[in-house]
Amino acid sequence: MSIRYIAFSGGVGGAKLALGLARVVPHDELLIVCNTGDDFEHLGLRICPDLDTVTYTLAGRADRVQGWGIEGETWNCLDSLAELGGPGWFRLGDRDLATHLYRSQRLREGSRLGDVTAELCRALGLASRIVPVSDDPMATMVATLEGELPFQDYFVRRHCAPVVTGFRFVGAQDARIHPELAAALASPELRAVIFCPSNPFVSIGPMLAIAGMKEALKATGKPVIAVSPIIGGQAVKGPAAKMMAELGMPTTALALAHHYCGVVDALVVDEVDREHLGPIRDLGMACTTAPTLMNNDADKVQLASTLLEYADALVR
Amino acid sequence: MSIRYIAFSGGVGGAKLALGLARVVPHDELLIVCNTGDDFEHLGLRICPDLDTVTYTLAGRADRVQGWGIEGETWNCLDSLAELGGPGWFRLGDRDLATHLYRSQRLREGSRLGDVTAELCRALGLASRIVPVSDDPMATMVATLEGELPFQDYFVRRHCAPVVTGFRFVGAQDARIHPELAAALASPELRAVIFCPSNPFVSIGPMLAIAGMKEALKATGKPVIAVSPIIGGQAVKGPAAKMMAELGMPTTALALAHHYCGVVDALVVDEVDREHLGPIRDLGMACTTAPTLMNNDADKVQLASTLLEYADALVR
Numbered sequence: 001m002s003i004r005y006i007a008f009s010g011g012v013g014g015a016k017l018a019l020g021l022a023r024v025v026p027h028d029e030l031l032i033v034c035n036t037g038d039d040f041e042h043l044g045l046r047i048c049p050d051l052d053t054v055t056y057t058l059a060g061r062a063d064r065v066q067g068w069g070i071e072g073e074t075w076n077c078l079d080s081l082a083e084l085g086g087p088g089w090f091r092l093g094d095r096d097l098a099t100h101l102y103r104s105q106r107l108r109e110g111s112r113l114g115d116v117t118a119e120l121c122r123a124l125g126l127a128s129r130i131v132p133v134s135d136d137p138m139a140t141m142v143a144t145l146e147g148e149l150p151f152q153d154y155f156v157r158r159h160c161a162p163v164v165t166g167f168r169f170v171g172a173q174d175a176r177i178h179p180e181l182a183a184a185l186a187s188p189e190l191r192a193v194i195f196c197p198s199n200p201f202v203s204i205g206p207m208l209a210i211a212g213m214k215e216a217l218k219a220t221g222k223p224v225i226a227v228s229p230i231i232g233g234q235a236v237k238g239p240a241a242k243m244m245a246e247l248g249m250p251t252t253a254l255a256l257a258h259h260y261c262g263v264v265d266a267l268v269v270d271e272v273d274r275e276h277l278g279p280i281r282d283l284g285m286a287c288t289t290a291p292t293l294m295n296n297d298a299d300k301v302q303l304a305s306t307l308l309e310y311a312d313a314l315v316r
Numbered sequence: 317m318s319i320r321y322i323a324f325s326g327g328v329g330g331a332k333l334a335l336g337l338a339r340v341v342p343h344d345e346l347l348i349v350c351n352t353g354d355d356f357e358h359l360g361l362r363i364c365p366d367l368d369t370v371t372y373t374l375a376g377r378a379d380r381v382q383g384w385g386i387e388g389e390t391w392n393c394l395d396s397l398a399e400l401g402g403p404g405w406f407r408l409g410d411r412d413l414a415t416h417l418y419r420s421q422r423l424r425e426g427s428r429l430g431d432v433t434a435e436l437c438r439a440l441g442l443a444s445r446i447v448p449v450s451d452d453p454m455a456t457m458v459a460t461l462e463g464e465l466p467f468q469d470y471f472v473r474r475h476c477a478p479v480v481t482g483f484r485f486v487g488a489q490d491a492r493i494h495p496e497l498a499a500a501l502a503s504p505e506l507r508a509v510i511f512c513p514s515n516p517f518v519s520i521g522p523m524l525a526i527a528g529m530k531e532a533l534k535a536t537g538k539p540v541i542a543v544s545p546i547i548g549g550q551a552v553k554g555p556a557a558k559m560m561a562e563l564g565m566p567t568t569a570l571a572l573a574h575h576y577c578g579v580v581d582a583l584v585v586d587e588v589d590r591e592h593l594g595p596i597r598d599l600g601m602a603c604t605t606a607p608t609l610m611n612n613d614a615d616k617v618q619l620a621s622t623l624l625e626y627a628d629a630l631v632r
Contacts, residue, residue, distance in 0.1 A: 043417045044360050044424060076390050080414035084439040086421070094410040098396035101359045105402070108360060123400040 003184035010203025014196030015057035020300030037140035037206025172209035192311035195226035319500035326519020330512030331373035336616030353456035353522025452491035488525035508627035511542035
């Protein structure tokens, strides 16, 4: 193990940058860490949306149009389940189901989530090292004006409609940092930690809520660099901007910098957010601009390369 | 409830006659009882092959070529599971999976198997009353020269290859007869109990092994009529004849009559087995011949009608 870069990722947006990084960093030098706060039990299956999105994306299996799920997916099981009166709100594709059945079975047999993830990666022909932030279960709860909702209830069933007032990460204080991540954070080989452009509250947030995580990041002595998921006041995908507004924050890269203060050393904002460069630097946070919108694989590789150069510049 | 006929069924062969009976007996006068000895847990799912085969057949959903599973089924989940290194020996179709997911979830929620079966029947638009022989779990174990095997291991994974030396029905002595079946057996309205042409050892056998079942059948005072699954020395489908041979029995309707002695009052044998009529009657068992090979729905309805006439004649 000689991990030089650690990338923290949520789902779709994070997976894009993770793919770019996987193309420019040798496999044994990159550790991709996925949020597990979205994980939940559904129909007796253990479903890990962020791990699966990242895995499918890096394996070239992801549906490029919707960004999640598997390309060429079929929905015969879910259609039949709906006919039987079973729950249809969480979209389980036939091929995707195999992942959940396999993982659930291996977990019942006593395997750790990280080891099962490694098995799935191998089966998909992936050389990239992808780990859950922890082998221990965590669950993001979303506090809303309609009461507290489990994350998938809020995100999928309610389409992020309820107004958010806060978050709670059940289990995070008892969850142990995945051993491979702990080792990488403690390694002298480490050059930078990257927060992919994922939701700061429900993708990066649960990972930072793990006991000792912020301290471990600080203790690396290496730059923690976040890529802003907010571009021109909007989230590329997902509820990040809506959440910021509901929490009374401006929906700006500057507000994101405030949010990440004390954890993140440098923020990469999109070129359209150039106006925030100065104010962010005034917070004592390094900042640079880059084209952060990733519409195709070339964009992903370009952003990853830019990030690595920026990280190296910060280290020097 | 005014059940007049109870039909005990295993899978494919039994389902054919159950379909015929369902076409000629009013829904509220027929109770179809399914073997649960084949049931097993696989990938965390509770799978009930006989219940599902009967349900799918009566709902017109069964694959008519292979006899089991769902017509127009797809196999994307199973194919993906195999790619992941998961078990592929038990053929789980995408649509069929919905049944197992639904049932497993309802059982986890505390529902009884019979109630879940009723829900599935309603969802499939079935008015027929189909119940598991018991809500309590049972498991058929097949003793073979290669050791004891769980039924599905013997039947599906090993294709019935191991030489059979006996059977054990785990849980049968503690299983309670399904309440609807117990009520029907005790009802003065009952006219006859029919054993469909199912495997006597592993389809009818587990049901007869339930504590009090043979006594309850005897106590009805009504004829118990079995339709022979052995025609001209061969089983129409499945391992019945192979098992008989391995257990040292002649593969004849007469040997079947010996096997059922003391439980069955009358045996319906195929017309090609006319030679066994006399010897079977010599055992003190009523016997008649009928065309028992069911190649199409008309055959099924015809055999069902013949059976009802025969039952009425026996009662008079």
